[in-house]
Amino acid sequence: MINRFRRPALRSRLALLVAVAVAVAVAAVSVTCWFVVRGKLYDEIDSKLKAANSPLRSEDIAAALNECSQTPAAPTGYGRKPVWYFQLIRTGSDKPCVSPDSAGTVKVDSSDRDVAQKADPTFWTFRNGTDTQGNDVRVLSVVAVVQGPANGVVSDTALMIGYPLKEAEGTLDDLALLLLIVSGIGVVGAGVAGLWVARTGLRPVDRLTGAVEHVARTEDLTVRIPVEGEDEIARLSRSFNSMTAALASSRDRQAQLIADAGHELRTPLTSLRTNIELLARSDETGRAIPPADRTALMASVKAQMSELAALIGDLQELSRPDAVDRGPLKVVALHEIAQAALERARLRGPELSFEAELEPWYVRAEPAALERALVNVLDNAVKFSPPGGTVEVGMRQGELTVRDHGPGIPADELPHVFERFWRSPSARSLPGSGLGLSIVARTVQQSGGEVSLGPATGGGTRAVIRLPGAATPPPAP
Template sequence: MTSLVHRLRTLPLRSRLALLVASAVAVAVAVAAVACWLLTRNQLESELDTSLQNSSAPPDAVRDALNNCGGANGSDNRASFAYIQVVLTDGTRCVTSYSEPVRVQPQDVAVARGTEDNALHNSTTDSDAKVRVFTQRLSVRPGVQAAVTVSRPLAEIDSSLNQLALLLAAVTGVGILGAGAAGLWIARAGLRPVDGLTRAVEHVARTEDLTVRIPVEGEDEVARLSRSFNSMTAALASSRDRQSQLIADAGHELRTPLTSLRTNIELLARSEETGRAIPPDDRKALMASVKAQMTELASLIGDLQELSRPDAADPGPLEIVGLHTTMTNALERARLRGPDLTIEADLNPWYVRAEPAALERALVNVLDNAVKFSPSGGAIEVALSRGGELTVRDHGPGIP
């Protein structure tokens, strides 16, 4: 049993579905065939019983049977539509000259003795042919009781039932084969969308092409699976785009402090190589610039690490944050990125409910754009009004 279950599990899904459909139809057809055969048998037997109960032995046949008591049982064994014989109280049978003898049963004797009014039962002839027997009381003469039996062969019913069984078996076999073919066709048709989904997944795995989309038809489980696949590939494509944008932004943001840091370090190295001392004030300013650029670089790396976290897109807890304080921190970073710019700020206290880190990144991005598009030696004005209106103004070319 375990090996059979294991073999079934190793079959392809469409084969299992076809086998399941064929098995279900086979059971249904087999049950229907057996029920049909049983109903037909009961109907034929009921009709035979009714026919026997409505018939009576002809008086001539009864006299012929009584005349044969003690003589030969039957004369020519010719086939007959009905067998008639008289059964005495001691079980002796008196057979008509044209009937085949039927074996006496206890029910026949009981009717002959008067303990039963009539009896309906099965028996056999002396040649072992099955018959259906109906027994009634018979008054031979005053004070002498007997029973008369009318028997009908069951060969015709058995032959009809055998032919019906062969027909039902053939129909069942054809039905099972047809169900198997239909089940295989249904499985193929039903799994066609799954095959398309499988090909799409294999294509994505082979080419890493996340632009593949599966047509969605209907509202069934396969349609839901297709929608989920399309949503998944769209999310992966968006994630890849964000990663690419993050790398591009990281390269852009890191380029400025790294360039400035390299320039300052090269000046210090050239001074050491040539032996030409840098004036103390210039050297002090140079070292301050190096320190500021290193601080800016560390801050950028921290921001990139924060953005690269898997849960970076999930909003953090909201807090009451001083907008003026957060803007002050963002202004310090902006001054490091634009040392030749004049940045003026007029900030009034204002508090908002926000995520601190996300709020500071947003303000830094706004100031970065102002620094990026401001002309050399230009000015940037930042104002936070008493009503909480924040304004960042630069003097760049603007958006064409």
């Protein structure tokens, strides 16, 4: 089922978020403002009610209680209608005694009778009520106090003074309408401003998106995004530029590796094809190849096949990523691995003499890869040593040195010795692919060490491998 409700764009969501945030803030401020103004207006009315409360004459209270009219006197002539409400309420009565000067009759509440029952002149209550016409009134209820010879409070009687809330409520209604209009304008303006800010702020993201789509469509890794400022977008742009540069460099190295591998494979394959064609032609024509030549051809075929196998193995080793398909790192005895590599080197150079002095040293590395790297270093020493020469191997404090007495490496060639497929012009006639030292450098770096080649004192080449470790094995877990 196709989803009909698509998620809005990021800039729309940002604009909506800003509008909602502003709406919440404006609503909170508006409500707070309305309640503050309402409180101020009520405080002003309460102050008026307190000022209107004064001791009454005993005869006035007695007359009001005796007559106990339920309605005020109607205005006569051109007299203006009274504004204030005055009435008395007794504890045991539900009907108030209204003053003739009252603007109307206020409905009695239980709190009013409570004031009459307390008979405490320091106690009063404020409340909102209504008169018999349904008009809102602010009411002050206090104990009735008389002046003159009968000075004191009137037993079980409360005076209720009221003031209409029409004017205050009109002001609050006008304020609420004004706040609503201002809030609406603010929310709409915030939405428009949020959309503008989102578009402006996301413009670098649009450029980044366009660049990514261009790379995905054309595989052009030369695209770079202009970087402006030091904010998060600038960091993202720098990261994208670094990523495309790394990918371009990786693709270039891969293309170079394939080209170099093809070049190196072409020579042994051509030679192997020529030798096989000679053998096949001899069988097809019936012209036998002299035994000595045939033996030489077969030996050449075997050597070329061995060279191809070694080259393919080296290519596989160099082509795998650093963090993929690697064996587990273990604590290994470097001196023991060096001793095993030395035994293999003796088999490849039986006419050479080897001098070894290996002190114990333990490192964390991949055992098989480390042994192969040491074998490659010793193979180079065997390959370039003169007949009857000496190969000196030593290890002290984690520094393994291999020194031969061969022709050495010219100074201008030293910077290239660890490059893939690079071979010295003087060594092109010797077997090898030019990958051995590249594998050595890669393996040593993966183990946290470093390797270097340089001229030895008195002639020859000195290879130095330094690996971090310790002279004693770590305790077993």
